[in-house]
Amino acid sequence: MLSVLILNGPNLNLLGTRQPQIYGRTTLADVEAMCAAHGQANGFEVTCAQSNHEGALVDAIHAAKGTHDGIVLNAGAYTHTSIALHDAIAGTELPVVELHLSNIHAREAFRHHSFIAPVAVGMICGFGAAGYTLALDALLGHLEDTS
Numbered sequence: 356m357l358s359v360l361i362l363n364g365p366n367l368n369l370l371g372t373r374q375p376q377i378y379g380r381t382t383l384a385d386v387e388a389m390c391a392a393h394g395q396a397n398g399f400e401v402t403c404a405q406s407n408h409e410g411a412l413v414d415a416i417h418a419a420k421g422t423h424d425g426i427v428l429n430a431g432a433y434t435h436t437s438i439a440l441h442d443a444i445a446g447t448e449l450p451v452v453e454l455h456l457s458n459i460h461a462r463e464a465f466r467h468h469s470f471i472a473p474v475a476v477g478m479i480c481g482f483g484a485a486g487y488t489l490a491l492d493a494l495l496g497h498l499e500d501t502s
């Protein structure tokens with residue numbers, strides 16, 4: 356059975372509690388339950404993790420190699436700053452789908468650049484919490500195409 360890691364970065368533990376006009380009212384627990392249900396319905400395994408710490412996210416990406424077949428990654432603000440996450444993804448060679456709740460290209464200029472994008476299979480942004488299941492489907496499609 357294929358196995359996917361859903362990895363969320365800094366401040367995403369606050370989801371659903373503040374700034375609902377940008378990030379919606381769905382909590383991180385709701386997102387994780389939705390992803391688990393999507394995996395069950397479609398015959399793949401889902402594991403979820405979240406950290407506010409860059410190094411812990413790097414460790415999670417390393418640990419995913421050999422444990423999971425791919426990653427859906429919302430790196431939060433580290434998307435725009437982290438060469439370490441870029442290098443971790445490049446180093447593991449695991450397929451990563453980059454995910455953002457908001458449309459980062461319709462927001463402040465500092466959110467337009469992503470260090471993840473060049474090492475991701477693709478990016479989904481702007482569809483709120485629904486983006487997580489879109490990203491899972493995209494990753495599963497990619498894994499089927501490349502297996």
Ligand code: CA2
Pocket residue numbers: 365366367369370371372373374378429430431432433434454455456457458459466
């Ligand atoms: O749109 C996204 O998913 C982001 O990755 C979210 C990050 C932001 O820095 C990126 O530019 C785009 C911020 C996550 C903060 O999440 C919060 C959720 C609720 C309340 C406060 C923060």
